[in-house]
Amino acid sequence: MSTDPCMSTDHRRAQPGRGRAALARACCAAVTFVAVVAGCSETGTPVADPEAPTAPHAAPPAPAPPAESGPLAGFGDFAASLPADVGLAVTPIGGGQTLAGGAWADGPAWSTMKVAIAIAAVDAGTARTDDLDAAIRRSDNDAADRLWSSLGPPDRAAEATGAVLARDGDPQTRVNAVATRPGFSAFGQTMWPLTAQSQFASHLVCDPAAAPVTDLMRSTDESWGLATVPGAxxxxxxxxxxxxxxxxxxxxxxxTPAGGLVAVAIAAQPDSGTFEDAAATLTTITQWLAPRLPAGTGCTP
Incomplete structure (x- = not known):
């Protein structure tokens, strides 16, 4: 694979999408936040990030009874107004209770799995600096494939990548070793729940071994969604x-407005089916969420 739809170099800023009531979705999108206690692209017009669903993985922790409260209160109504299926998960830095909402909860990791692959390659001492930069900042597929291959045969690469997930708060997600959909990478087809991804992020930012990768995530070439917030x-x-x-x-x-950081995972699949609307919807979600976040925390020694 040479071009990951998630990795193109077409870094146009997505504009917020126009929200409109979607009656057919109102019932499911109005599903309010649930508290989850967990054990913790791009060249030209994007078409496909090298991965897709179908691989089995361990089930995520069972959710607690619905409770729309705290900083995410009102997300159900907000999500129902968007022309897309959306999801959101927020976790304190260092792990803990994850708040989640929206109809979209689980799906293929696509190029977000490149973060764990890059960290695994750093751990193994097989990561080239230029490949790290290209895979994370520009989401380049060829660079990510080289990092993946540097970890050994597919089963060993999947095991090493999964070990990074487990170390940083997500012991349940199983990384695909074999592509389950022709034309897409195996690792990107891994099913990764938003709650598990948010828990992973909450530990990732405090993992010294991940610093070479998280530093690149602070200067991504992307200009939409979470990346529109300075310091994200x-x-x-x-x-x-x-x-x-x-x-x-x-x-x-x-x-957060009051200082500190909060781990976040978001997703959107627009009614139109286009990448541009998907990216714009993530920007809209980010604009709704960012000013509502409570004081975050930093990493403790």
Whole structure:
């Protein structure tokens, strides 16, 4: 694969999408936040991030009873007004209770899995600096494939990448070793729940071994979604479903108005099915969320 739809060099800033009531979605999108206690692209017009769903993985922790409260109160109504299926998960830095909402909860990782692959290559001492930069800041597919291959045969690469997830708060997600959809990478087809991804981000930003990668996430070439907030740590991924409808997702950490950071994972699959609308919807979600975040925390020694 040479071009990951999530990795193109077409870094146009996405404009916020226009919200409109979607009656058919109102019931599911109005599903309010649930508290989850967890054990913790781009060249030209994006078309596909090298990955897609279908691989099994361990089930995420069971959710607690619905409770729309705290900084995410009102997200159900907000999500129902958007012309897209959306999801959101927020976790304190260092792990803890994850607040989640929206109808979209789980799907293919796409290029967001490149973060764990890059860290695994850093751990193994096989990561070239230029490949790290290209895979994370520009989401270049060829660079990510080289990092993946540097970890050994696919089963060993998947094991090493999964070990990074487990070390940083997500022991349940199983990284694909074999592509389950022709034309897309194996690792990007890994199913990664937003709650698990948010938990991973909450530990990732405090992992000294991950610093070479998280530093690059602070200066991504992307200019939409979480990356529109100054000081954000972010990585995106996107690609089409079997019907060609684009999904875009991001994860990382946002600085809060009162200081500190909060881990965040977001996703959107627009009714239009286009990447442009998916990216714009993530920007709209970010603009709704950022000013509502409570005081965050920093990493403790």
């Amino acid at each position: 740590i972010a990585k995106s991924g996107w690609g089409p479903d079997e019907d060609g409808r684009q999904l875009a997702r991001q994860f990382g950490a946002l600085p």
